[in-house]
Amino acid sequence: MCAKAPPQLLLDLSELVQHDARSGIQRVVRGMLQALLAAPPAGHTVRPVYDAGGYYAYAVVRQDEQGQPRYAAAPAGQEQALHVNDGDLFVAIDLSLESVVRNRAVLANLRQHGVRLYFMVYDLLPVRQPGWFVDGLATAFGHWLQAVAELADGLICNAQATADDLLAWLEDHPPQRTLPLQVGCAALGADLAATQPTSGVTEAETALLTQLAQRPTLLMVGTLEPRKMQGQALDALELLWQQETQLNLVIVGKPGWRMEALAQRLRRHPEQGRRLFWLERASDELLLQLYRASSALLAASRGEGYGLPLIEAAQHGLPVIARDLAVFREVAGQHAWYFSASDGAQLAAALADWMALHSAGQAPASAAMPRLDWAASTGQLLACILGEQWYRRAPVKLP
8 A cells, every 4th residue: 555645735836936026025935935945844745836827737946047946837738737635735925816816716626625725915005005006906916815815724924913904804805705714924034045046246236335335325125116115215315415414325126116207217316326326136145235235224115014124134233214114113123213204304304313313323223123034934834824823713704
C-alpha cells in the first residue's frame, strides 16, 4: 500500500508569476514565499501555484534576467493541473482580483474536495476610498472581497487595524454562507534582503549617494499615487527651500495612476537633481543604501494597509516621520514622530518642528520599533491556518 502524500500548502502566486511589479504586496509575497520554502510547516509540502486560465496549475522555476531562480507559469501545453487531497491548504498570499472572481467555481470545487481556502487581505482602501484609484478598481475589488468572504475558511490581515476595518465592512456586507468565517492577523516582515531583491547601482546613483551626504535628506518610498501625498510633500519642501532650509527630498517609486501632473512637475522642477530627486526605477540594492544614507523616512500617505517602509527604515535605524494614521501607530508605536497636515504649509511647519527636535537629539528613535523577519511573519500566518489562533469570527448571513 502506498503511503499517503503529506498535505500540500498551495501558495497562490497568480500575479507574481505573470508580472512582478515590485509593489509592496509583491515584496510581501516574495518574502513569505522564501520563508515557507526554507522552512515548510511540519508534515506539509509547499507548492507554489497560479491561475492557468480556468484552473490552477503548479508553478515552475525559471531564471530571471539576472540569472536568479523565480517561480513562473509553465510553458504553454506543459501546465500541470493541481492534484489535491482532503486536508490540503490553498493560501492566496498574492492579491489576484480577477482570477479569484473568475475561478469561483474552481475554488468552490477545491473546498468540496476537502481543501481549506485562505486569503490575505492587505487593506480595504479601494472600496473605502475609490477616488484614490483607477476607474473600475473599486468595483473589481468589491467583487473579489465578496467572493473571498463567501469562499474562504479564513481571511488573514496584515494588521489589527486592517482586520477591524474588514470586520466592519463584513458587518455591513455579511457574506451568505453556512459555515463560520474566521479573521486573523499576521504582521509583515521587514527584511528587504530576504525578498529576492533586485540589484544594481549605477555610477550616477553612487554619485547621488555622495551628493545626499551634503545636507539632511527626507526619503519617501512608494508608487506615485493620490493617497501617497508626494505632492503635498513637495509643496512643503518648496516652502522650506524658500526659507533657505538645507534639506533634500528623495522620492523612490514608479509613476502610478492619475499622477501625470505631479510626474511632469517633478521632472521639470528647478530643484530636480539639486535638492529634489525622483528615482523611478531604483533597484532594491539602491533602496537599501538610501535607507542607510537618509536622515528620516517621510511616510505622508493618507491611507495604508500596513506601511512596510516604516519597519524597513527602522531596521536601518532611520528615524520615521509619519502621518497620524491608526495603522502607523500600530506598526511604529512610540518609535515614530507623527504629524497631521491638510496642506503643504502645515506639513512644512511639522517638518520644521521635527528638524528642531532632531537637532536637539529629542526626536523619537526608530531602532527599537518591534519588527519581524519573514520567518516570524509566516509563523503568525501559520498560527492562524494551522493553529486556529484567530482574531475574531466574522458576521455571516445564512443563505
